[in-house]
Amino acid sequence: MLTRERRATARAAAASPVGRPGGEAVLVPGDADLLKMLHFMKLTRALEYRIERKLYRQGKIVGGVYVGRGQEAISVGAAMHIRRGSGEEHDDIVSPSHRDMAVFLMQGVPPERILAQYMGRKTGLTRGRDGNMHMGDLRHRLIAFVSHLGDSIPVAAGCALTLRMRGTDQVSFCFFGEGATSRGDWHEGLNFAAVMRLPVVFICNNNQYAYSTHVSRQMRVERVSDRASGYGIPGETADGNDVLAVYDAVGRAVARARRGEGPALLEFVTFRMTGHSAHDDAGYVPKTLFEEWERKDPIRLFESELKSRRLVDALALKEMESGIESELDEVVAWAERQPYPEPEECLTGVYHE
C-alpha cells in the first residue's frame, strides 16, 4: 500500500507544478498541464462511475454516495493551482467539498484508499471512522469535510491566517456548493477572511441545486459572485464546464492571494448531472436541463479543444481511458481485499494518546 501511495503522490506531483515556491503563478497551461487536466477529469469520472454505478449498486459501499459528475472541470482546473510536493512550508492547504474527488486524486491520494474509505475499510483515509468524501490527510494537505455545510469556510480562513502569520506566499483553497453560501458560517468565514485580508481562494461550484432546492430558492441574487461585494472582495463568475476558464480564473485569484492582496470569491456555473446522492433519482429536475447540460459535458468539450489543438486524437483518448480502466480494475480489487477495522478500534483515538 505504501508503494501505491508513493506512486500516486509522485504522479500527482510529477506534471509541471503550476507555480514554484515563491515564484509567480503560470497562467497559461503547457501541454503537459493540459493532458494532466484531461487525465484527472477522466480518472475522476471513471472512479466515481465505479463507486456510484457499480459498487454502490452491488451493495459494497457502506453509506451514501455523492458524486461530482459533470463538475469535474472545477475541481481539476482549480487543483492545478494547488502547490504541492515541496514540503509543509511551501505547499498550499485545501478544504475540498463533498463533490471534489479530483482534488483528492490530484493531491496524491491513491484511488484505492478512497475506495477503501467508501467501503468502510481499515485502509480508508479515516480507517472506517467516517465515510465517502469525509476524509482528510495533512500529509496531502487536505482537510476533511464535515457534513455541516459551511463549517469549512472559517476553518479555511484560519489556515490562511496561519499562512499570513508565517509570512509565506502559501494559499488556502476552499471549495463549496452554492447551497452552502446560505449558512451563517459561510458569511462569518468570508467576512473574517476579508477583514483580515487572508490568502484564501473561495471556490463555489454552482451546480444550481442543493439537494432538491433550486438556486433561486437559495438566494435572490443572480450570481453567487454577487455576494462578494458584501465583503469588499473581488467576485467572479465563469463557466464551470470549461476547465480552461476555471484554470484561468483560479490562477488569477491564487496569484493575487500569494501577493498578499487577500481573498476572492469565484463562482463556476455548472450542473449536477446526477441526483443529490446515489439514492436520489432527481425527479424534481426538468429532463430538458439534463439534456442541455449533457451537451456541455466538460470532458467532451475539453477533448474537442485538445483535439483541435492536436494534443490528442481518438487513439490517444482510447489509450488514456483503457489505462484508467485497467488501473481501476486493480484498485477495486485491492480495495475489496482490504480488511474492516477491528470492532475495538471504535474506542481509540478520541484524544491524543
Next chain:
Amino acid sequence: MLTRERRATARAAAASPVGRPGGEAVLVPGDADLLKMLHFMKLTRALEYRIERKLYRQGKIVGGVYVGRGQEAISVGAAMHIRRGSGEEHDDIVSPSHRDMAVFLMQGVPPERILAQYMGRKTGLTRGRDGNMHMGDLRHRLIAFVSHLGDSIPVAAGCALTLRMRGTDQVSFCFFGEGATSRGDWHEGLNFAAVMRLPVVFICNNNQYAYSTHVSRQMRVERVSDRASGYGIPGETADGNDVLAVYDAVGRAVARARRGEGPALLEFVTFRMTGHSAHDDAGYVPKTLFEEWERKDPIRLFESELKSRRLVDALALKEMESGIESELDEVVAWAERQPYPEPEECLTGVYHE
C-alpha cells in the same frame, strides 16, 4: 400603574399615525409629527441620562447600562413609521436592539416601567428576570432583544413570514448595530427574508464602533448597505443624525414592504457618544471624533431645523424640557418605590402553566 400605562400608550398613539391600515405611508411629516419626533428624542435622551448618569452612578441600576446617546434620530425617525394602536391585525411588529430606547417609548411602554426593568423590580417589563433593554411586550408589539447579537434577525424574518402568510400589509421592523452584521444569523436572516420576499425592514445604526472595535475591523466594505447587494435587496445609507433623513428612508422602505416588494437594508451613519456601556470610558476612541460628532448632535440639529421652520422657539423648547424633567422626577420616584420580585418567583414561568 395601569393608569400610567394607558396614558403612555395613548400618548404614543395620539400623534398622527403615519399610515392608516391598508393605506399609503405618508412620507412628509406634518407639524404634529415633527413635534412628536422632537419630544421623543428629548425624552429618550433625558431618560437615558437619568439612567446612565444618575441612577447608575448612585448604584440603583442592577446590571449594565447601554445607551443610545447621539443616536436618537434613528430610533425615533424609524419608529414614526411603526403602525400601532389599531390592534393585532393592523399593527406592525418590532425587534429593537439594545440602543433603541425611543422605540419602546414610542410603542407606548411607560418610562417608569423601563426604569423598573433597569432596577430589577417586579414591575419592570420582565418582572426582574432580565435587565436593561432586554425587554418585550407583545401588547406593545415589541419583541425582546437577546444579548446574542444577530439572533433577532431570523426572528424578525419569521414575524414577517407570518404577516405574509396572513396577507396583510403589516411590516416587521428589525434594528441592530453594524457589529451585529458579522454574525452568521444576520446573514441567514437577511437571506431568508430576501428569498421569501418578506415584509421586513432592516435598520442598522452604524455608530462606527462595536464595543472597542472600529467598523473597519468589522467589515471590509465602505458601507453596511453594500451588503444588501449580496442578498438581491435594496440597500441605502443615510445620515443617522438627521431625523428627517431617517424618516424619509424608512418611510420609503416601509411603503415598499407594505406593497409586498420585500425587504430592504437601511444604514444610518451615526456615532456612539458614550462608551460601550456605562462602565467603559471609551479611551480607545479618538477625542476628536467625539468633538466632531458633538457638533452633529441630532437633537440640536433638529431643533435648529424646527426653529427655522418656526415650529418651536427657545421658550417652547424650555417648556418641553421642563415638562419632560418633571415627568421623569415622578417616574424615578415611582420606580424607586417598586418592590423587588419575591425570591420564589425565580421558579415560575419557565413553561406554560
Next chain:
Amino acid sequence: MALTTYVEAIRQGIWEEMERDQRVFILGEDVGVYGGAFKVTEGMLERFGDLRVIDTPISESAIVGAAIGAALLGMRPIAEMQFIDFISCAFDQITNFAAKNRYRWGAGVPIVIRGPSGGGVHGGPYHSQNPEMYFVHTPGLKVVAPATAYDAKGLIKAAIRDEDPVIYLEHKYLYRRIKEELPKEDYVVPIGTAAVRREGRDLAILTYGAMLYHALEAAETLAREGGIQAEVVDLRSLLPLDKDTILGAAKKTGKVLVVHEDTRTGGIAGEIAAIINEEVFEYLDGPVLRVTAPDTPVPYSPPLEEFFLPNKEKILKAARQLAAY
C-alpha cells in the same frame, strides 16, 4: 387492518394537525418539492401550498429563528432538521431564544423542532447523532423520543399542540422497520408520560428510542433463560421525565438499569441515577447501572458502529450482573 409505519405515523400526525389548525406549518430544507429527505412531508406541498410547506435555504439557524418569530405572532411552526445532527447549527436560537423567552418576558414559543436521529444505518459521525442531552439540560425546552408508531403520532400531535418549544427526535432506524395498527380517531400521547412496555419484578430496564427493542428482546431472554422478570419502561419523554413511573419501577424492583444509545458521559442515565438516589435510595438492592454507547463519535464502518451501539447482548450482560447483585 392496515399497518402504519413509524415514519408514516409522523406524517399522519403532522398532516392531521395541519388540517385541524391553520396555524400549523412546516419549514425546512427540501420539505416541499421533495417531500423531505425521509419523505415525512410527502404530498404536503400539494395539499397545503407553499406558504405552509416551505422549502428554505440551508440555514438551520434561520429556520429555527423564523419559526420562533412566527410562533410569537401566533403560529405553530414545525421546523425540520434534515438530519438532527444539523440542529447544532441552530443551537443558539434554540437554547437562548426559544427556551428562555417565556421565562424572560412571558411570551411563549410553541414550536416543534424535529428530525431524524440515531444510528444503526451506517450514517457515520454526522448522520447518526443523539443530541437529546444538549436540550434536556436546557430549562424551557421539552424533549420527546418516540419508539412506536402509536407514540410517534401521538407525540408529534402533543408537541404541535404544546405551548412550549419541543424537540421531537425521530429515530431513523425505526422509520420503516416499525409498524402497527393505529386508532382511527384523534389521540395524543401526553408529553411527560413514560410507558411500561413489559411488567417485571426483578429489575427494571429504563430506555427509549430504538433501544427499546433491544431491551425487550433482552427481557424475553432473561425470562426464558434465567427466570428473571424484567420490567421495561419506555421513557418516551426525556424532558420532563416521568418521575412517577421511573421511581415506581425503581421501588418495585429495587434494581435499575438504564439503557441509552447516546454516549455515556453526561447521558440521561446519570440524571436518572441521581433522581433515584435522591428519592428512593432506600429501596435500592443494587446500584443503578447503565448500558450506553461509549464516549466516541458515531463511527461509520459496520464493525465499529456495531461495537458502538448498545444491543441485546450488552444489555443482557449488565442485567444479569444486576440481577445477581
Next chain:
Amino acid sequence: MALTTYVEAIRQGIWEEMERDQRVFILGEDVGVYGGAFKVTEGMLERFGDLRVIDTPISESAIVGAAIGAALLGMRPIAEMQFIDFISCAFDQITNFAAKNRYRWGAGVPIVIRGPSGGGVHGGPYHSQNPEMYFVHTPGLKVVAPATAYDAKGLIKAAIRDEDPVIYLEHKYLYRRIKEELPKEDYVVPIGTAAVRREGRDLAILTYGAMLYHALEAAETLAREGGIQAEVVDLRSLLPLDKDTILGAAKKTGKVLVVHEDTRTGGIAGEIAAIINEEVFEYLDGPVLRVTAPDTPVPYSPPLEEFFLPNKEKILKAARQLAAY
C-alpha cells in the same frame, strides 16, 4: 509577597505561554486594543503585536473555526468568548469540527476556548451561564473550571499545551475576589486531576468553580456546629473527571453531596451519581445528593438570582440531611 488575583493568574498564564511558544496566539472580540472585556489580555497587543492578539468581528463561529484551521496547521490558538454565554454561537464548530476531528482522521485540534462563566454579578440570563455540560457530553473535548488563582494559571497553561480542544471556564465572580501567592517558577495543573481542599471522614462534598467557597464555608460550619467533618473536593477538571479522587472520597466517607452552580437536570451531579453507583455502590451509607441551581434561566434581579444560586445555607441543609441519614 504579592498576591495574584484569579484574573491576573489567567493573564499571566497566557502571557508566559505566548512568551514560551511562538505558536500560541489569541483571538476574540475586543481582546486587542481594549485588552478584553475583563482585561484578561491587557497589554498583550503591545507586547505581541496584532498578528498574535487579534481583534475579530463579532463572529463566534468564525473565531472558533479560524482557531481550528490554525491549529490544524500547527498553531496553538486561544479563542476568547467575550462572555461564555456566546459560546452557543460556536457550538457547531466546537462539537462537530473540533471535537470529532482527531477521531475521524487523526488530525488533532489543540485549541483553547475560554471565557467568563457563572453568575452572582447580576448579569441576567445571557451573562451568567454555566455551559459546561454541553461540552462534557461531547466526546473529544476537555473541560476545566478552576476555582483558585493557582489553578487558574496552572490549568490555562495545561490547556494551551494540551493536544486536544479544551474548554476553559473562568468564573467571573472569582476574577478579582480571589487572590493568592503564586510560585515564581513555571508550573501546570494537569487536566483530569481533582484537588482535595479539606479532609473529612463523615461525608464528601464534590464541587467546582465559585461553589467551592460556599462548600468550604459550609464544611467549617458543619465541623464547628455539629462535629461533622466534611471532605471537600474541588473537581477542577470536568472532562475527564478524576474518578480516582471521586471514588476515593466516596469510599472514605460513604456519603456524597455534589454541589454545582449549573442547573439541575442533566448537570454533572447526575454523571457523578452514576459513576459512584456503578463503581462503589457497596460503600454508600446514603444516597448521592445534589445541591444545584434550579431548572430555570439565570434571573437578573438580586432576590431572584440569590434564590437561584446554591449557597452555604442550601449546602448545609443537604449536608445535615445526608450526615443524619
